[in-house]
Amino acid sequence: MKNHFLSLLFIYSLVLGSTVRTFASLERGQEIYSQICVTCHGPNLDGGIGPSLVDAYWKHGDTSEAIMRAISKGINGTEMIAYEYVYSEEDRQAVTDFILDKQEGNRQTLRSFYARDYFKGKRLTPELFDSVESSSQEILPENFLYTKRAFDGLLRGQSKLYIKQAGKYRFEVNLHGRTSIWLNGEEMHYTDVDKSKDSYSSKQFHLDAGIHDLEVLHEEPTGHSMRFNARLRKVGGGYWMLTGKSLEGNTPKIVRPGTEAKVVRKWIEGLPPRTLLVLLPNQVMVAYDSASGQVVKAWKSALVNQTPSLDNRSQNQSVAKGQEIAVAAGTVLEGHEFNLLHYETQGDSVLISSLVDGVSQNFTISPQGTDSFTVSLH
């Protein structure tokens, strides 16, 4: 009891713009989240019926104000109702703080474009950019930088960098044109090259847990598409992309298990293109290659992330995610030549009909327990 009292007095060290969060606020936020929000956004905030609240993509904005507005006013045409009639402002702010506390990586990315002439022969600094008006400015829901095709000008990205783990970090930037990166008002990286190289790692630096101001300034020769490529890596760990390909208005798409079984046809790295991904209600996913007649992989706690394939020409594959589970070797049905005939959902199962050495045969893939599946032949 005493400890609890003390913690209430302790001001949480994260300072978010004007918002000062307390443990009390975060606890209240978590309480409401796990009662209400969890249904659609999932226990780990990574989405379900509603979008993920921990990925980089924020369709309706990722500032404290934007999140508060989405909670208060709801999102038209979705199941997200206006909670201003349900919860007090204080409670809604608590949920907002709780969500913001879970963020990691680049957020609130503001992109500006500038015409070239003024910057010729001058070192790229935030002050230089501040001394003239941009030609356009936009908040990017993707939270990484990109340009239009054949873009002719300079690019400026300003964002908030959410760091949860203090430690050593570094920028990895390909050398192409002029690039200047600033953290909390300090220049961390500057390159100006004629000949491009694939990658370059900047010096290492220490970052505290908390929210940092990140600014990226870049200019390159006009080309078919932007060649600038940058990421922030935790030394010995993962990274966040600071540049990328626009989803061009698309939103991240994750195919999750439903109350009925479903079959997903996507191009997945390492799987044959004629694979049927049978996604069962117990969150088990079975990859059946209709051309070889084999179950080639299976996962529990599975989903299909279609997002990587949604930009540009779909050069990138969708990703099957989950914990891999062992599958029996060999073909599902006895035979050598397999041709898919049809498939259909039957409640929690999927019936697949194949031509096996010229003979039509059926089998059903069904969930078993919480983390397995069965294949029954007909």
Place this chain on the structure above:
Amino acid sequence: MKTILPSLTFVLFTSLVLAQIPNGYKVVTVPLPRGAVSVLGLCHKPDGTLAIATWEGEVWERKGEVWTKFAEDLMEPNGILWDIQEQAYYVGQKPELTRLVDSNKDGVCDRYETVTDEFGISGEYHEYHFGPVIDSLGRKYASLNLGARGEFTVPDGKPFGKGGGNMSYNAPWRGWVYRSDRDGHFQPLASGFRSPCGIGMSPEDELFITDNQGDWVADCPLYHVREGNFYGHPASLPARADYTKEKVLSQTASDFDKIRTKPAVWLVREVIANSPGSPIWDTTEGKFGPFTGQMFIGDQRQSNYFRSGVEKVNGEYQGWCVDFLRGLESGPVKMSFDPQGRLWSAQVGRGWFSKGGKRTAVQYAEWDRKTIPFALHSASLTKTGFAVTFTERIGKKITPTVRSWGYHYYSTYGSPPVDEKELPVSNYQLSKDRKTVTFDVPLETDRVYAIHFPGQLNTDTEPLDFDTIYYTLNQLRPAKEPKPGRNVGWSLVGSSWSRNDKARPLPPVVSPLPLSECKVARPSNALVLDASQWSNPNWKFDEQAVMPRGKGHNPTKKEFGDARIHLEFRFDPATKAECEGKSQLYGNSGIFLMSAYELQVVNSFQNDAFADGFCGAVYGQHPPLVNASRAPGNWQSYDILYKAPVFQKDGLFAEPLRLSVHHNGHLIQNDAWIYGEVGGPYKAHGKRPLMIQDHKGTGVSFRNLWIVPDINYEDELYSFKRLFSSSLN
């Protein structure tokens, strides 16, 4: 014409796109359902329901203004078709052609049927699958993109350096267009395509494909697709029986040039098209304006609709194109007329730049049904120049300026205009109705003619919407147009050939299997067709059980329905004098299935005829897939499996005769759809005798004939196709 200046904010992002919409037309944007973010295909049901297919894998239906999701989680469906007969949607998913069935009629697809997945797919992202479209017999056609990356490319080093050749053949039948006429059926139709995004079936059942400029493709072509032809991209050739990858790489552009079919129309780059979509024909009977019968095509980059038309010159289609409407939201790729005659398009700006600027849109263009826009209606080649027709009476006469140019054919991405020149125009004449202008201009083949009417006004002093029409001249007007093929009551639907067409490509020659490998065990239920079984006494078996052709046709005494047949035949070696210039008289006979459907028997060993008269042809219909003939004097074998045609109670045709045949161990007819009797349309019948034909010509003999009556064709087909080692694939 209305010129609509977009609002200022729009201008900032699109560098001043002017909408150019012909008088009497309007363009309407339709709101899309949430989640439909890149529309690739659309179609209409006869009741006006619109369906769209999205790159992200969804199919949506729109009834009235309400959208409902019909199917999801598909793999990049690049086209959608509503089959009225089957009451089902077809989509070209990347790995297969799929029928989407709503069996419980709740408005949601519940059964996904694989119609065909017999083509290869390596997984390379550019292996798009476009279509399908449908012919009047209900058969589906779709096209298969080459890969953008891969091992097998065909660079020819022209005009310099590495020389392009970037598109790759990574799996069987990439770069082909195919037909599928029922579940499991896959029939490769024509090769040589690069990125054949546009596919359309004309009201006359002729297939047209648009392709994209690139390696081996000089500009954006509109091809008239004929079964068996090659359209120019050599990376697709290894799928042909007469090519290997090595052979392709050993050849040069001049070799490929000899076998390629040129585009019927070049859709001139930048001014007309960069990435043309599917053609659609104005069958609205005037509801969409004065362009009945013309093709409308959209372009993904230009964000426009343009018009095109073709005419037969010296037996081949060629024709013109002219811009029609500009300023669409995004890039149209597929189009559909609704029952009210409004022209809808699925538009996408993702992946490839679209002038419209939006990532996607569905829009329709509608005509007010009264205002005739002043436009270049069409162009036609004359013997000495061109005739160009306007939609309205023209005002002051303006002599056109004419430029022409050709193109390179090489592996480098695209071709600049070659030998471009201004041409002298003479003998300008205006028709009495002031709508058609004729003029003379020097004519050369293999060139594009840009015919420009600068400042031409109509009698109301309105300017033209678009003042240049482009004509692709492949052939000059001959002194006399060749006669079209003889009509026998059926046509070779979707193949674009007429019966006995001499231009049809000949079947590739392959080595027959040795006779010892063509032996098949006679099933115990087979009926041996010995002397007792034949009814014509003029046909006699000799002591070696060999039956030479006799006088008059020779039917069996018994009648047969579905059956499997084996027989062997041998041509008497003939002297040069006996068969010189008379290829069809070298041992001619025929196996008349059910007394009416002829499998040709003629010597085709070093004895070429027209393609559908070769040994193993379904005479007048299907050439053999390969020419596996042995030299005269040797015994050859046919193994035949067929399914009798099905007729409705009222005698009308319901299902065709299906035929599969091996010739000397090679599959030469693969579940072929037979169009009718050898000399006329289907006439209802039941079982009928098998008959061997008497025909003028040198001698031919038969032996070892047997038939298995009343087989189940569908059950037998799979193993029948695999009778011999050579026919597995």
